[in-house]
Amino acid sequence: MTDALHDGYALECREVTYRLPSGATLVSGLNLRVAQGETLVLLGRSGSGKTTTLKLINRLLEPSEGEIFISGRAGSEWNPIQLRRGIGYVIQDAGLFPHWSVEKNVALVPHLDRWPEDRIRERVKEMLELVGLPPAEFATRRPSELSGGQRQRVGVARALAADPPILLMDEPFGALDPVSRTELQREFRALASRLGKSIVFVTHDVREAIFLGTRIALLAAGRLVGEYAPNEFLHSTEPEARAFAASYHLEREEEVR
């Protein structure tokens, strides 16, 4: 088989198209590869198909055409529930369960996978420390007793709890204030390189894309416009890339003033 080709790729999208029943095409002919341990940033405007792509990867949506390979296996061969438990998922509003404590939230996937209780407790502690939330202080709190940044940290801890090889992040820092956002971006970059996870990170923020990505895939209207190394993105002559580059420079100028 062609499986030898996938070796080294945590994730591969091949000619993936997603159409709504109404006929609108949200993603068309998408080809993407994510190598082991890299952070691929999907950059694009609202409606460019970034979030849809993430949901196709963890099978919250099913591709209309094409195939997605995860750890060398076709997505359609996976049991969706098992597949999702092996993929960390962090979304913008964290999506923490408001009726559960921080501890229980982080323990979600280990609990679903029926780990022994003492191992879960240990793992939760470890994860909270990893994201900079002292367990003694935070474990028993409710999500409503946390700041936005803290909630997002819990979201990351929850996604990492079962040690999935792949992490999907949908604008995880998008709703934070600038200071917390920068803080979390820095910490997350360090964490990502330390843990060696394969990450697909969705954002519409060029700075974030350049700062966090090992590669940037630019999407527009459901299509892949191009793939760039972070240091070459700003020099691209492609119109959509230039539009993003312009917004980057504009922000910079405003900062200088």
Place this chain on the structure above:
Amino acid sequence: MKWYDFLLRNRGEVIQRTGEHIELVAAAMAIALIIGLPLGVALVRRRTLQRWVLGIANVVQTIPSLALFGFLIPVPWIGGVGASTAIVALALYALLPILRNTATGIEEVDAAVIESARGMGMTPRQVLWQVELPLAAPVLLAGIRVATVLCIGVTTIAAAIGAGGLGVFIFRGVSMVNNSVILAGAIPAALLAVLADSALGILQWRMAKK
């Protein structure tokens, strides 16, 4: 004779009628819950079905209670004069608030929470039992509260078709033109309604606080 003299002297029957009243309400609520909760869950995010079912339940609720009892009497199996007809009618009344609040309570749960629950690998059943129902519980309970109070009120009319309950005193008092007899039914019925409402209200408040 003061009205409370009548009440005290006939306390045996008052207690018996109160018991009947509670039994009728409990039986009707049990049926309404057994049908309403699963049906309400099934209506979640099914726009067309929901519009139809809630529409029908709405129509049932606009039928005056005495008329609804009347409609059911000729129906075979459930019909006839007596408690079973009353219970069916009461359950039909209680159904609407339970259905509506179950469906809307679950629909109002934060979409981000549901998305992450599914995205983290919870099965649909786990999402329902561990996320949707607990988070919808206060709204659900509000529906049960409305249904219970409504039921306690309508049950007073069930006496008209021979189902018993506190309405017996009220109808008897009206025909005897005796206020004391009316009050012997009306006061305990009102008390029951207030009690049920506050008890469920406290429970609802506690759940919402959690």
